Amino acid sequence: MPKGTIHLNRSMDSVGAVSFELTHIGSYGGPYFPVLTISSEVALNAFRDRIGAATPAVCPLTLMRIVGELRSPDHRTVARFEHNPMLRAERADGTTNGVQTFSIPLDLSTIDQIERSRGPGDLQVMLNLLPIFAIHMPNAAVIFEVGRIEGLKFPIPRSQWVDNLLPGLGYGGLEILEVRYASTTIGKHLQKSVGEIRDAKKALLDGDCHMAVLHCRRSVEALLESGSSALPPSMRFQQKVETWISDNFKTVDGTEAKLLAEQMQVVWEVTSAAAHSGSSHSFKARESEFLIRTAMNIVEYVNRLS
Structure with missing residues (x-):
């Protein structure tokens, strides 16, 4: 005391x-x-x-x-x-x-x-x-x-500072992610992606960069579950992304679709090491923060499109 x-x-x-x-x-x-x-x-x-x-x-x-x-x-x-x-x-x-x-x-x-x-x-x-x-x-x-x-x-x-006090102060290690969920099918299912990003921020605060990066990967994967139709599990990730964009965002032109698809592909590929236990790559805090920011931008962008 x-x-x-x-x-x-x-x-x-x-x-x-x-x-x-x-x-x-x-x-x-x-x-x-x-x-x-x-x-x-x-x-x-x-x-x-x-x-x-x-x-x-x-x-x-x-x-x-x-x-x-x-x-x-x-x-x-x-x-x-x-x-x-x-x-x-x-x-x-x-x-x-x-x-x-x-x-x-x-x-x-x-x-x-x-x-x-x-x-x-x-x-x-x-x-x-x-x-x-x-x-x-x-x-x-x-x-x-x-x-x-x-x-x-x-x-x-x-533990008290990170788990109890920082959330009340509104701090997650990065700027706050605020998403006003749209009433569309995708908008209603964005909570899972947002939840993964929040878990990534908490992992970064705890010093677990590997887990933070893995949550970034999961946040992008969760977006593909929010579409109007299910995507075959055997489909390559890049093809899943392109199909998901074309099926759900009819007004998006080719350039905008390419921008979104490439950003999602980058996050998924770079975080591949975190998804495989045999990888020798050790993620640094600056890498984790960069990927969290990128995942946040993707989710916010998708929410605007929906």
Whole structure:
């Protein structure tokens, strides 16, 4: 459990703590307004003023604002945020507790940079928090003080980041594939191809380039199942593609048909190594990303034609 101690800068006094469970980190709003959330427990104590008195005066303390930075890794700020907890502690012999949720706005380009530097392991995160207090003095004066919160450096497990948080942020390793399925026979069956591409993106995030490429091949093969008539299994792939295009897209001219057929053929041929376990070719991340983008373009193009 990450836990940070709250200090006042002026007196160096410890006046509380911020802590949270890693399972209380969430995400929502993607892909257009992605937000990372951290639900934390804030414990706050009253301030003891030891200046000019034999017995320290107990002064109510209000935590008015927290200005924060999300860093990943800890030397690089990737997002800034503010939170207004308005938590007040008055008693010297007790602690005031409150649940506070930090909402950290992100964008897909920032998330992409985080992913590129993360590598295959856990996400290393640091929260740099600057609390702002109001100290209510015995003479009714209010003094505003700045503090600091130390100790909030922690890893988010790769499985939690990839499986739970990135989907809520709307990030799939590549730009989001959005298909408004047409009401035609082909349009109604594009979901399978889109599903294969999403599986390819997830495999790429997991570092399994071989499986990512295989899903690209399957996404193209799934398109041929969406036509108005079944194609014989014994037919060569190139012939299947040409027959499928001519049977289902009557308004497409020869040049456009050739463009689509060649792109589908390229993806299918290049990914042949992934479909055969005996192949010695080891796909790289850049190859996988290129093939995913190509498969995405093919599916989006077919959807427009349908």
